[in-house]
Amino acid sequence: EAQVTQNPRYLxxxxxxxxxxxxxxxxxxxxxxxxxQDPGLGLRQIYYSMNVEVTDKGDVPEGYKVSRxxxxxxxxxxxxxxxxxxxxxxxxxSLSAGGGTLIYEQYFxxxxxxxxx
Amino acid sequence: xxxxxxMEGPVTLSEEAFLTINCTYTATGYxxxxxxxxxxxxxxQLLLKATKADDKGSNKGFEATYRKETTSFHLExxxxxxSDSAVYFCALKGTSGTYKYIFGTGTRLKVLA
Numbered sequence: 001e002a003q004v005t006q007n008p009r010y011l012x013x014x015x016x017x018x019x020x021x022x023x024x025x026x027x028x029x030x031x032x033x034x035x036x037q038d039p040g041l042g043l044r045q046i047y048y049s050m051n052v053e054v055t056d057k058g059d060v061p062e063g064y065k066v067s068r069x070x071x072x073x074x075x076x077x078x079x080x081x082x083x084x085x086x087x088x089x090x091x092x093x094s095l096s097a098g099g100g101t102l103i104y105e106q107y108f109x110x111x112x113x114x115x116x117x
Numbered sequence: 118x119x120x121x122x123x124m125e126g127p128v129t130l131s132e133e134a135f136l137t138i139n140c141t142y143t144a145t146g147y148x149x150x151x152x153x154x155x156x157x158x159x160x161x162q163l164l165l166k167a168t169k170a171d172d173k174g175s176n177k178g179f180e181a182t183y184r185k186e187t188t189s190f191h192l193e194x195x196x197x198x199x200s201d202s203a204v205y206f207c208a209l210k211g212t213s214g215t216y217k218y219i220f221g222t223g224t225r226l227k228v229l230a
Contacts (some may be wrong), residue, residue, distance in 0.1 A: 110160050
């Protein structure tokens with residue numbers, strides 16, 4: 001089954017304790033992205049990756065790191081989490097970033113609810 | 118920079134009522150426009166899309182027309198069902214060379230039987 005998986009689905013942690021949220025897709029997609037969802041703010045893009053070893057900042061990258069060493073995986077790293085990073089996080093992938101009128105659907109994972117105390 | 122503004126919810130309708138959720142955008146050039154839907158406890162799913170002016174995206178009875186003159190992409194459905202209850206997000210992706218997605222704040226729809 002074609003899917004985007006995230007782990008863990010739920011995580012409660014303390015301020016400053018490094019954590020990684022994994023994201024994996026089995027569709028051979030080139031484009032992958034991380035979003036956070038907050039009430040009243042909708043979804044905001046954190047980082048995206050055009051392909052292996054190619055990443056770029058979205059609108060809210062501060063406090064996050066990513067890496068893309070393999071095509072299928074795109075982990076999100078919080079080196080020193082803070083309470084303002086408490087949020088619902090989504091990973092998404094699409095065949096390609098596309099361009100012009102060539103647009104590819106993004107497939108979203110089920111989400112990771114993170115609480116930082 | 119690019120931005121998306123959509124009407125605040127929640128929107129509460131009776132079954133078979135007509136639905137409109139407004140979405141306007143700010144962007145240079147001709148961005149691609151999307152509506153995504155999020156059912157409770159799930160990730161987002163693409164509902165429909167449009168890539169150029171006057172394009173109409175449609176899916177599952179939902180429609181939206183890309184209006185360049187009013188920079189709008191309003192979502193409509195002629196007769197909603199209880200199963201349409203969800204959060205709806207308007208989104209845009211910039212023109213070539215821009216690979217960021219911008220999402221609106223989401224509009225919660227509740228349909229009563």
